[in-house]
Amino acid sequence: MRRFWIFTLMLVVVVTFAATKLVFWTAPNPLQEEFWKEVISEWNRLRPDIQIEVSVIPAAASSEEAILTAIAAGTAPDISENIFSGFAAQLAEIGAIYPLDNFKEDFWKLVETRKMRNIVEGWKVKGHYYVLPIYSNPMLFWWRGDLLKQLGYDRPPRTYSEIYELSSKFTKPNERYVMQVIAGRNWWDRWFDFITYYYAASGGKAYIDAEKRKAVFNNEYGLKVTEFIYKMFKENHTAVELGTNPFYFGTILGKITGPWEINWAKETFPEVMPHVWLAPPPVPDDYPADLPVYTFADTKGLVIYENCKDKKAAFEFISWVFSNVEHDVLWIEKTRMPPAREDLVTNPAFAKFMEDRFFKAYAEAVPYAVPPALIDKTIDVQLSMTTHLIEPLMHLKGEPKDILNNAVKEVNKILF
Amino acid sequence: MASLKSREKRFGFGILAAYLTHTAIFWGYPFVWMVMLAFSRWRFVGKPSFVGLANFLRIFQDSNFIRVALNTLNFLAYLIPMLLLSSLLFAIALSKMRYFKTFVVMSFLVANVSSGVAYSIMFANLFAVNGPVNRFVYSLFGFTIPWFNHPQLAIFSICLIVTWKFIGYYGMIIYAGLQAIPTSVFEAARMDGASNWKIFWTITLPLLNPSLITVTVFATTLTFGIFTEPYMITGGGPMMRTTTFLIYMYDTAFRRINPSYATVVAIVAAAMSFSLVMIIRRIFEREVAFV
Numbered sequence: 001m002r003r004f005w006i007f008t009l010m011l012v013v014v015v016t017f018a019a020t021k022l023v024f025w026t027a028p029n030p031l032q033e034e035f036w037k038e039v040i041s042e043w044n045r046l047r048p049d050i051q052i053e054v055s056v057i058p059a060a061a062s063s064e065e066a067i068l069t070a071i072a073a074g075t076a077p078d079i080s081e082n083i084f085s086g087f088a089a090q091l092a093e094i095g096a097i098y099p100l101d102n103f104k105e106d107f108w109k110l111v112e113t114r115k116m117r118n119i120v121e122g123w124k125v126k127g128h129y130y131v132l133p134i135y136s137n138p139m140l141f142w143w144r145g146d147l148l149k150q151l152g153y154d155r156p157p158r159t160y161s162e163i164y165e166l167s168s169k170f171t172k173p174n175e176r177y178v179m180q181v182i183a184g185r186n187w188w189d190r191w192f193d194f195i196t197y198y199y200a201a202s203g204g205k206a207y208i209d210a211e212k213r214k215a216v217f218n219n220e221y222g223l224k225v226t227e228f229i230y231k232m233f234k235e236n237h238t239a240v241e242l243g244t245n246p247f248y249f250g251t252i253l254g255k256i257t258g259p260w261e262i263n264w265a266k267e268t269f270p271e272v273m274p275h276v277w278l279a280p281p282p283v284p285d286d287y288p289a290d291l292p293v294y295t296f297a298d299t300k301g302l303v304i305y306e307n308c309k310d311k312k313a314a315f316e317f318i319s320w321v322f323s324n325v326e327h328d329v330l331w332i333e334k335t336r337m338p339p340a341r342e343d344l345v346t347n348p349a350f351a352k353f354m355e356d357r358f359f360k361a362y363a364e365a366v367p368y369a370v371p372p373a374l375i376d377k378t379i380d381v382q383l384s385m386t387t388h389l390i391e392p393l394m395h396l397k398g399e400p401k402d403i404l405n406n407a408v409k410e411v412n413k414i415l416f
Numbered sequence: 417m418a419s420l421k422s423r424e425k426r427f428g429f430g431i432l433a434a435y436l437t438h439t440a441i442f443w444g445y446p447f448v449w450m451v452m453l454a455f456s457r458w459r460f461v462g463k464p465s466f467v468g469l470a471n472f473l474r475i476f477q478d479s480n481f482i483r484v485a486l487n488t489l490n491f492l493a494y495l496i497p498m499l500l501l502s503s504l505l506f507a508i509a510l511s512k513m514r515y516f517k518t519f520v521v522m523s524f525l526v527a528n529v530s531s532g533v534a535y536s537i538m539f540a541n542l543f544a545v546n547g548p549v550n551r552f553v554y555s556l557f558g559f560t561i562p563w564f565n566h567p568q569l570a571i572f573s574i575c576l577i578v579t580w581k582f583i584g585y586y587g588m589i590i591y592a593g594l595q596a597i598p599t600s601v602f603e604a605a606r607m608d609g610a611s612n613w614k615i616f617w618t619i620t621l622p623l624l625n626p627s628l629i630t631v632t633v634f635a636t637t638l639t640f641g642i643f644t645e646p647y648m649i650t651g652g653g654p655m656m657r658t659t660t661f662l663i664y665m666y667d668t669a670f671r672r673i674n675p676s677y678a679t680v681v682a683i684v685a686a687a688m689s690f691s692l693v694m695i696i697r698r699i700f701e702r703e704v705a706f707v
Contacts, residue, residue, distance in 0.1 A: 065670045072460040072675070090673055094459040174560055185651040187671070240565045243546030251546070306461070379671045387656050395566075395654065 020050045020310045022317070025057045025067075027082035027300070031263060035334040036081075039321055050313040057082060062188070064379070071096050071305075078308040079318070081134060082300050085123055085371055086378025088131045093376045097303045099128035103315050113323045115343040122371050123301065131301035132318060133340035135331070137258040138362055138369030139196050139281070139296045141179075144253045146275035156254065156279040158289070160228045163282055167237040170253055174239075179254035180246065181229055181238045182390055187382040191372060192256055194385060196296040197225040199370050200281040204294035208373035208381070208415070215381075215411040218404050224284040226400040229393045240394050248272050256281065258298050259362045262336045278361040280368075297369030299340060325349045338363050377414055384410045453679040460673060471680040481681065483656055484664045485688070487571070491639045491660070494575040499586055499635045500628060502579055506587030511594050524584025532644030539577050540564070540649045564650050567657040574645045574658055582638065586631045593627025594620070598706055625702045632700070633693050640689040661685040 026036045033056055040054045055077075060066035063082045070076040076096070083091070091097045100107050107129070111120055116133060123131045143156040151170060157163045167178035183192035194217075198207050202221035209216050232238045238252075246252045248269040266273050280293035287293070304314045321327050325347065328339040332353050344350055344363050353359045372378065389407035392398055398406075454471060456464035475481050506524065510517060527535075543549050543563035550560040563573045597620065605615050621628075643662035646652055652659035652667075659667075661681065669678035 068460060068670050068673065094461045094673060096461050174554060174558075185653045239545065240562060241545035243544055244541070246546075377672075383667070383671075386653065391653060391655050397655075 019048055020313045022050065022052050022079060022309065022314055023077040024052050024054045025077040025080035025082075026054060027063065028056050028059070029260065029335075031260075031335045032081070035331055038330065038334075039327055043317060043320060047317075050310070050317060052317060062186075067091075074307075076305050076307055078310075079302060079304050079314050081302040083131055083303050084298075084300055084378075085131065085374050086376070088123070088301065088303060089125045089374055089376040089378070091303065092125045092128070092130050096306055097130045098306050098308065098311055099130050100132060100304065100315070101129045103312075106315065106319065110319045110322060114328075115341045115347075118342060119340050122299075122374070125374065131303055132322065133299055133301040135300060135335070135337045136340040136366055136369060136371075137260065137298040137337055138365035139192055139256050139258055139298060140361060140365060141254050141256050141279045141281055142247065143277040143279060144247065144250065144272070144275060145277040146272075147250060147253055148277065156277050157282060158279070159283055159285045159287065160224075160231075161285045164231070164235070164237065166253065167235075171237055173236045176250065177236075177238045177242065177246075177252050179232075179238060180242055180252050180256070181232045182240075182394060183256065185386060185391075187379050187386065190382040190385045190390065191296050191298060194225060194229070194389060195372065196256060196281050197228065198222060199294045199296055200283050201225050201287065202294075203291065204368065204370045206373060208375060208411070210374050213375070213415040215408045215415065218408040221284075222404055222408075223401060226389070226393065226404045228282075228284070229390075230396065230400040230403075233394055234396055245269075259337050259358065260335070262358045276358075278358065280365065292368050294368045294370055295365060297366075297371045299369075299371050301340070332359065338366050375415065380414045381411050384414055450679055450683070453676045454683060457676050460675065464676070467676075471677050472684075474677065475680060475684055480656070480659075480664065481684075484659050484661055487657055487659060488639060488661060488688075490568075490571050490657070491575060491642065492636065494572055495578060495639050496632060496635050498575055498579045499582060500631060502583045503586035503590050503631060504624075504628075506583055507590035507594055510587065510591050521584065521588065524587065527581045527583070528585045530581070533648055535577070535581070536645050536648035539573075539645075543573060565654055567655050570650050570654055570658050574642070574649070577645050578638070578642065582635075586634065589630055589634075590624060590627045593624045596706075597623045601706070622702070623704055623706070625700075625704050629697065629701050632696055636692055636696060637689055640685055 024036070024040065026033050033054075036054050040052045044051055057063045057080065058066045058070070060069065064087050067076065067080060067083075067087075088097065092099075110132075111117055119133050119136070120129055123129060123133055141156065145156075147170070148154075148156065148166075151166070153166070157166050163178060171177050181193065183189035195207060198217055198221055199205075201224050202219075205221065207215065207217040207222070233240070242251055243249075247255045248265070265276075281295050283293055302318065304311055304318070308314050326349070328341065329349055331337070331339055332350065336356075336359055338344055338359070341347075344366055345354075350363070354363065375381065385407060388410040389403060392403045392406075393400065397403070452464055455466060455468060457467045457470075458464035510520065513520065541547050543561075545560055545562075549563075554560050562569060564570045601619060601623070602615060605619055610618070640661055642660045643666070646658040646660055647663055647666075650658045652663050665678045665681050665685075668681060669675040
């Protein structure tokens, strides 16, 4: 009996110390954290030889800063999620992440199984695939259906002119405005205002030519969007500041947001949510009514870091998670965000979610949701867009055309 | 005797060792690393590559750096008079108080030890368009004040917050200066028929020179180190006007992934701050003696 216990103890010690331990960082979002904890505990039970330790990306102004700080300090994890394409390009540029296509047929098998052959093409950096896209969040407009009905509308506004007209019936400067036009002052807010409006106006055309490293948004579409934003501020249809939660308190009728807000809003403002109407971003008046409206895709993925202790083991874990469609079902249940897969509307595994009108609207917009330009200077470019495009428009510093041309010039200085 | 000496020596080194180790780790190592970074290109991964003076030369062509330097001057233009005046008034009021002096001092010093992040969020909400301050203004005058959205007003509002934070601390420095002036000087002036105003301008203020210079120097170095308030409230905007040196360094290092250039910005900003302090002292500092 004594021998048995000694043997068991030795076995435990050997398994404990021999097992590969990998650190995985999840996005600082409680719903995503819940998903990963559940999946990882299942994996850890199945694979005692590759143990995954899960923790949230440390608190910082943004995930990118936390990850960079960790890389600098030599405390980067083995795997992390919440990586947007531009940041992946930056990390690839400095050699901090590992190309997943180095796993050759195993990688391509995973891509085929998860039905994301076309999606991964949008993530190609210098001929390699560093990121496994997890989800793709199209940005949609939420409108206060209850208030619109009171004003005599049975559908949300579609074009810029319809917004001006609606505004004339609702806006009362300093009290309430028709919609939020500018998402905020952070660099990432440009995804949710100018870039979204640009994609909508242009039918999903690129705002930066990544190959030639050149900003191209000083065209007819860029000008229409710029004039729209300028007019919204000049004619007091919107304001620079709208206070906290203006949409839910009825200060504004419409705003843009992603599916991450659904569960939070259902809990926090249960009386407002049943009356919310979803619609694509507004388009210029001459945009054909029968064409689909494109929008921005807030899409994030997962990477393996160059300093990962066992890259093969890390990829084995990733393959296990994303090869099983049930994990994507669980992902939707937990987060309500559409997984980055091409069979979302056709795969019967996801059919039950289509009964949820919010999820359905977002899932249907996935084919028309375009990711950001794949450049390594995303943050700098969008900071420059904030300073040279959005802020002058908000504060009416110049004519829209001059502001647009100057912004493109400034962005090109960064890209050159 | 000799053994006592060597024991004393060992004891002396023992005491020094803690200081020397601390300095080597927290000052020496970062200093060497700073010098290496300033003359090289490093992007968090791999080894730094030597680039000579390239990082220093770049600073002269960097329009953002010039913008930040101008912003700092703009901050100084508000902050120095605001801090000097408010802490002087605070000190004078304190010296006239008979009761609750400690309570008042403690109340003002609470601001100095409060969390920057916490009070920044509080002020952002307080001055928001639908916050209590603007609601009050709107109910009285029918308009709202864009506290953090107008370029100049945003700088002014941040200076207001910084002044609120430091009024107690700097006020105490001036208060100590006021207490140091012998009352016999004032009595003599009064006997000669000097008015209160005259006494203030010709006696109090000149004799407070050391305290006022200390506060000015502190306020100058403080301005070069503003970070939390604009970072939390305005994010460096509008129009980059509240981007301070620290925000620019942080962005350059961690957003632009260029810690080498951020180091050079830090070195140049430190040199500018030091030069400004020297100039202020050279021009305004007077030797004060109570005879």
